[in-house]
Amino acid sequence: MKGNLTQETLELIYSRNCNICGNVGYKIKKIPPDETYLSGREVAVECECRELLGLYSKSGVEIRYQNCCFDNYVIDENNKGAIELIKNFVTKYPDVNKSILINGPVGTGKTWSVSTLVNEFIWNHKKQTKIINVPILLDKIRGGINNKQQYKEVNEEITELLNCELLVLDDLGAERMLDDAKGDWIRERIYILLEDRWSKQRYLAITTNCTGEQISEKYGQRITDRIMGLCSGESLLGESKR
Numbered sequence: 001m002k003g004n005l006t007q008e009t010l011e012l013i014y015s016r017n018c019n020i021c022g023n024v025g026y027k028i029k030k031i032p033p034d035e036t037y038l039s040g041r042e043v044a045v046e047c048e049c050r051e052l053l054g055l056y057s058k059s060g061v062e063i064r065y066q067n068c069c070f071d072n073y074v075i076d077e078n079n080k081g082a083i084e085l086i087k088n089f090v091t092k093y094p095d096v097n098k099s100i101l102i103n104g105p106v107g108t109g110k111t112w113s114v115s116t117l118v119n120e121f122i123w124n125h126k127k128q129t130k131i132i133n134v135p136i137l138l139d140k141i142r143g144g145i146n147n148k149q150q151y152k153e154v155n156e157e158i159t160e161l162l163n164c165e166l167l168v169l170d171d172l173g174a175e176r177m178l179d180d181a182k183g184d185w186i187r188e189r190i191y192i193l194l195e196d197r198w199s200k201q202r203y204l205a206i207t208t209n210c211t212g213e214q215i216s217e218k219y220g221q222r223i224t225d226r227i228m229g230l231c232s233g234e235s236l237l238g239e240s241k242r
């Protein structure tokens, strides 16, 4: 393991062809004149494809999904629309104007689809992409309210989420939602994440088991309108694969 990447993942990354270094891992760089004692000479520096390892190890993709990519994604009638939406996004970025919303019942491959998105986006665009499970994030934020150390860690994590180019919110709507001040508080946290994406014109992908109507019931119209304004949606259909 390097960072939190498995050997299998490293092999997959290394097996893909780098058109800069041909998978050697380093490239030749000419040192500009008057810069150092090496001025004008050619030196070997680490290739950009090796920087990908850092991006992958911070992506938050779970080990079991680290190998997901377009090449090994099994397309069928139930997931065709969703994977096409994802492929289109990765291919056309940055010339895309909508983020992604994938909905579907439990076990139809939502996390699998968006893990593929994260892995492919990093590979193709070399930009930090992060996936976070929404119920876990909200639990952590709640835990930080009365715990200074956890508060600090959660704040650092949220800063990283806000700064990444593509943020994937996995399983939105699976958290317990209460019809009281706590519920309002959760809605506010979600709204802040959405608003931040909107104002910085950065991208988002959301997975949820909720239909549009259920999102509206659970989060209210303001959040629903923001999601619908930001995203193009596709559904994953079919029986649970778990």
Ligand SMILES: [Zn+2]
Binding pocket: 018, 019, 020, 021, 022, 023, 024, 025, 026, 047, 048, 049, 050
């Ligand atoms: Zn390379």
